[in-house]
Amino acid sequence: MLSKEQIEFYNENGYLMVENVLTPDQLARLREISYDFIDKSRAVTTSDDVFDLDEGHSAQTPKLTRIKLPHKQHPYYWEIAKNSRITEVLRQLLGPDVLLQTSKLNTKAPGGGAAVEWHQDWAFYPHTNDDILACGVMLEDVDLVNGPLQVIPGSHKGPVLSHNNKDGVFCGAIDPEDPDFHSKQAVTLTGKAGSMTVHHARTLHGSAPNRSDRARLLLFYECLAADAWPLAGASSYMHRLSAKDFLADLEARTIIGKPSLVPRMEAVPVVLPLPPAPDAGSIFKTQKTGGAKTAFAA
Numbered sequence: 001m002l003s004k005e006q007i008e009f010y011n012e013n014g015y016l017m018v019e020n021v022l023t024p025d026q027l028a029r030l031r032e033i034s035y036d037f038i039d040k041s042r043a044v045t046t047s048d049d050v051f052d053l054d055e056g057h058s059a060q061t062p063k064l065t066r067i068k069l070p071h072k073q074h075p076y077y078w079e080i081a082k083n084s085r086i087t088e089v090l091r092q093l094l095g096p097d098v099l100l101q102t103s104k105l106n107t108k109a110p111g112g113g114a115a116v117e118w119h120q121d122w123a124f125y126p127h128t129n130d131d132i133l134a135c136g137v138m139l140e141d142v143d144l145v146n147g148p149l150q151v152i153p154g155s156h157k158g159p160v161l162s163h164n165n166k167d168g169v170f171c172g173a174i175d176p177e178d179p180d181f182h183s184k185q186a187v188t189l190t191g192k193a194g195s196m197t198v199h200h201a202r203t204l205h206g207s208a209p210n211r212s213d214r215a216r217l218l219l220f221y222e223c224l225a226a227d228a229w230p231l232a233g234a235s236s237y238m239h240r241l242s243a244k245d246f247l248a249d250l251e252a253r254t255i256i257g258k259p260s261l262v263p264r265m266e267a268v269p270v271v272l273p274l275p276p277a278p279d280a281g282s283i284f285k286t287q288k289t290g291g292a293k294t295a296f297a298a
C-alpha cells in the first residue's frame, strides 16, 4: 500500500519510487524468464515481433534495446501485473478500473545500451484524459552508470513539448534546447532490484546510455484508467479488429475492474504524433529514424 504522502508526492511531482514492490521469489522468477529471452535472442539477426536489437547484437554478445510486449511473451509478466503489490499501486493511483496500455522490457545491454532521448509518453499516445502512467520495475540494481531513468519533477502539469523534428516529422523526442525543458531540474531514479519507478504519461523523462558492464533491465507496464481512450494516431489497431477480437483484446488488457466504452473527456493538451517517423517500430527506431537530437552525447 502506498501512504497518503506517497500518493500526494506522485500527484505533485508526476513520479514516485516504490521500494521492494516485488517479493524475492517474484524477482528471481522474472529475472530467470527475462534472461532466458535474452539468451534466445542469440538466434535472431534482425528486430522482430519479440526482440528490438541494439547495435552490435550478435550470437556471442546479445544486445537488445527491448523485449517487446513481455506480457504476451510469457504469462508470468501478466500475472505480476494482475496479482502483486504493483496491482495495489495501480488501484491507488488510477482507481478501480485499470487497463494495460502496453508493456516492454527495456534491457539496456552492458557497455553502451542505447540512450532514450527526453520525451513525454503522452506525445506518443494522447488520450481523452491523462490518468495514465508507466511503472518501471527494476530487475537489476539501477545506479548512476547503467542508464537510470531521469525525470523532470512537475513537468506532468506543464505543456506538451514539440516532439517533431525540423521537417515537422514526429521523432519521439524533444529538442534538448527547447526553452520549456529545464534539464537542471532532472532527478535520477536509482534503486535496488525489486523496486519500481512510476511516472505520469506527461512527465518528461529520458535515460543515458548504459556505461557500465552490467545490464539495466527495466520492465515497464504502461497503464491507464479504463475511461481514458486513445485519440487518432494512437492504437488504431482497434479499428482493424473484428467485434469478437476487439472485446477479447479489452478483456485481455484489463488488470483490475472492468473496461469502459464511455471515454472521460478532460481539458488536456494534445498534439498528435504525426506524421510518423520512417520506422516507428519502437521508441528507439522512432528517435533514430526521426533524427532526434541527443541530450546524452558522450
Ligand SMILES: O=C(O)CCC(=O)C(=O)O
Pocket (backbone or CB within 6 Å): 104, 106, 116, 121, 147, 148, 149, 205, 206, 207, 218, 283
Ligand atoms: O528505458 C528507459 O530508460 C526509458 C524508456 C522509455 O521512456 C520508453 O520506452 O518510453
